[in-house]
Amino acid sequence: MNLPGNLKYTKDHEWIKIEGDVAIIGITDFAQNELGDIVYIEVNTVGETLEQEETFGTIEAVKTVSDLFMPVSGEVLEFNEKLEGAPETVNQDPYEGGWIVKVKISDNSELEDLLDADAYKAIIE
Amino acid sequence: MKTTVFKDKHEAMGAKMVDFAGYYMPVQFEGVNVEHQTVREAVGVFDVSHMGEIWVEGPKAYELVQKVSSNDIAVLSQGKVQYTCFPNDKGGIVDDFLVYHFSREKYLLVVNASNIEKDWNWLVKQNEGVGAQLSNASDETSLLAVQGPLALKAMQKLTDEPIEDMPFYTFKVLEFAGVKDVLLSTTGYTGAGGCEIYIPNESGPEIYDAILEAGEEFGIKPVGLAARDTLRLEMGFCLYGNDINDETSPIEASMGWLTKFTDGNDFINRDYLEKQKQEGVSRKLIGFELLDKGIARQHYPIKDAQGQTIGEVTSGTMSPSLKKAIGMGYVKKPFAKSGTDIFIEIRGKLVKAQVVKRPFYKG
DSSP states (O other): OOOOTTSEEOTTSEEEEEETTEEEEEEOHHHHHHHOSEEEEEOOOTTOEEOTTOEEEEEEESSOEEEEEOSSOEEEEEEOTHHHHOTTHHHHOTTTTTOOEEEEESOGGGGGGSBOHHHHHHHHO | OBOOTTHHHHHHTTOEEEEETTEEEEEESSOHHHHHHHHHHSOEEEEOTTSEEEEEESTTHHHHHHHHOSSOGGGOOTTEEEEEEEEOTTSSEEEEEEEEEEETTEEEEEEOGGGHHHHHHHHHHHTTTTOOEEEEOGGGEEEEEEESTTHHHHHHTTOSSOOTTOOTTBEEEEEETTEEEEEEESOOSSSSOEEEEEEEGGGHHHHHHHHHHHHGGGTOEEEOHHHHHHHHHHHTOOOBTTTBOTTOOTTTTTOGGGOOOOTTOOOTTHHHHHHHHHHOOSEEEEEEEESSSOOOOTTOEEEOTTSOEEEEEEEEEEETTTTEEEEEEEEEGGGOSTTOEEEEEETTEEEEEEEEOSOSOOO
């Protein structure tokens, strides 16, 4: 299971990469594998400011649909438009090309709630 | 949870295993889309050993099967298979199943895994005063579905008996991969052609290996239940528990073609269903395509342009072949005509859809 050490994680199987005051968010390799072939990702919250744990979108696999949760509070700045035409990128490249949204972090203290790779690994094993 | 004799092989091939109707079954191997495509274009093998096999034998076999089955078994002869259902006595369906005609004193009924016990109890009850011999061979019988346009060509390598020209919905009992008395039928649940092979459990693993080896040059892959579902849904085939159940009638489900009101076919609930057919029903099972983005799932409401609920989704997925979101559901009769605009409520939002004819996938 691929778990890059430079990322943070949540119990909802999302990863977060911090770049200054921006968080780049996607789902983990474990999550994409559990979901199976992803066929549609819906995010219509760009421009909205959402609280930590609020739903910012949904991810549809062939068999199931799952909500996507804000790992931290903030404004949704951008949705990865490449995923509109190629949602399978999340299966193929979950940590790079398959990023889902960028969020402007509004409360740095929430970053302390995030898990490191080892703590996340303990959850999925 | 029950297991099939192929469990170790599935796990060795990296299958994702799940509990399905009380059986530990492979839902996916390499990925649902690639498995689906393999069946549409070449050949795939499914473990469907969870399906139930019930034998009806003896001088009263014909009488019992005719009584419980909505289709007319009088038209069958040795080697023929028929799709049908057990109507209950309240306008619903106990199960849908296949009838294999060996003789008028020997039939095999192949039923859904989730309904084996219910079907068995139903048959025992209906057999009171009839007196056919019933036996449940489900736990001793393994079943592999080899499906796809190259399936019969690949399987021909494993038997001397000619199978490539077998008409659809027929069967033979033959020696297959060195195992005697294997039942092979040109049936399936994918719309891709191919066959289903019934094997005594003890010969299951060796036959599975032989099938994979024979199919290798044709690109055979193991396929899981997830792709079985997308394949059947592209064909508009009903899935018991989703699209049909104890409360849906075969007439509502557009299964009138397997409900035969012919002379001598005095099946359970015939009068009620015949009246439904003549007078019409208030709801119909339809197929639909989503015109805007989203995927319909079971139990999502179906609405009209005014936002009034007119029905409910029973099955839905993204079609791997068509790259469109498709589904089935019941709607009030005036909305059942193909071309009708309807809306699927997806997480509080109305998404535009259109009633279309089934099958969705036309090859």
